[in-house]
Amino acid sequence: MSKPEMNEITPQAKSSFLNRSIVALILIAVILPAFFLGGWVFFFVIAVVLCFAIYEMIHATGKKYPWYFWVFTYLFVFSFTYWFIIKSNAFALIEAQRSGAEFHFSLEEHFSTLDVSVIGLAVAIFGYLLMGIIGHSLTFDDVSYFITFSLLLGLGFQAAFFVRYYPFYLFGSFPEYQSQALVFAGVDGKTLIGMPIFKYGLSTSLLCFVFIGTTINDTFAYVLGSLFGKRKLNVKVSPHKTWVGFFGGWAMGTVCCLLFALPLTFCGFPMLPTLRAGNWYWIVALSIVIPLLGDLGDLSFSFIKRHYGIKDYGTLLRGHGGMIDRVGSDLFACLGVSAFLIFLTNGWNLFI
Secondary structure, three states: OOOOOOOOOOHHHHHHHHHHHHHHHHHHHHHHHHHHHOHHHHHHHHHHHHHHHHHHHHHOOOOOOOHHHHHHHHHHHHHHHHHHHHHHHHHHHHHHHHHOOOOOOOOOOOOOOOOOOHHHHHHHHHHHHHHHHHOOOOOHHHHHHHHHHHHHHHHHHHHHHHHHHHHHHHHHHOHHHHHHHHHHHOOOHHHHOOOHHHHOOHHHHHHHHHHHHHHHHHHHHHHHHHHHOOOEEEOOOEEEEEHHHHHHHHHHHHHHHHHHHHHHHHOOOOOOHHHOHHHHHHHHHHHHHHHHHHHHHHHHHHHHHHHHOOOOOOOOEOOOEOHHHHHHHHHHHHHHHHHHHHHHHOOOOOOO
16 A cells, blocks of 8 residues: 655745744643633633734724724624623622622633623624614625624634633532532532632633644644645635545544543543533544534634635734634634533523
8 A cells, every 4th residue: 555645845834834833832821821720811811812803803804994893893792702791790699689698700600501692682783784874884795794703703702711611500500410529529519619629620621622622633634734635625715725634633633632531531520510421422422523613613714714805814823824713713613512512411402
């Protein structure tokens, strides 16, 4: 059996790979500690990333917009991302006042599902349509683009919060699963979620699981595609992606997810009570799906780029493009995993 023929690697390709590697290491050094620290550190890092992503989304059309359009768009996306925290803590405050209990603001304990304000969505739709009617630079195409993209960014970043903090809800607030906390330290769920080993360590495993799948998939798709890829995956959407890169990245992403999650689970430290050793097949299913969700996100954002005739959303991250180019696959993966886990936890009830 003959060995696969390796593609010629140009000096430009070597330089691009070096730049990508350096930027990736810097991102890991900045973002990974925020994963584990959680709290306001994680919220601040996500807010910074979101600010850059919104700027790139607006800038991608190549048009100039008035200042109030920028303000409206930033408020819209941020409200979608942080709506659940505002809503849940407001309800907790009302309940505390009603019962006479002490209110404690929480960033972690209210992520039981994904949520979007219907009123907020209606205001956004009306607002964009009104600006399209009275403005000269905003077409119906642009209105549809901003409504869709803003909602996608808002839900995607909210899903990142969900994946990070869902373990707090299941172990600490969901009665059916509180007893599962005993596998960690012999304490009840309410006590467990306040312990440093959980707050800064074990609760991060689900988010790390998702990002391992997308990052390894992206890395090996790029490397294997560059070295051995011949047949293009979809020239119309992404001219450089190949079938070799797609299958190679998918396989390596799946394997690395399994190598991370299964040993952790079978050693008695499940990422969630619903993903314990007895339900190992759900971990396998997620490991297979996460890289594919990452690919869907990457191709979806590339599809939008091609519509506007741009190569990248920005130049902030040398070798990677803009912030959206870097996190697009992660947002889709977090969103897909969040939906899966919500359905799994609630007995596959589609009407929750």
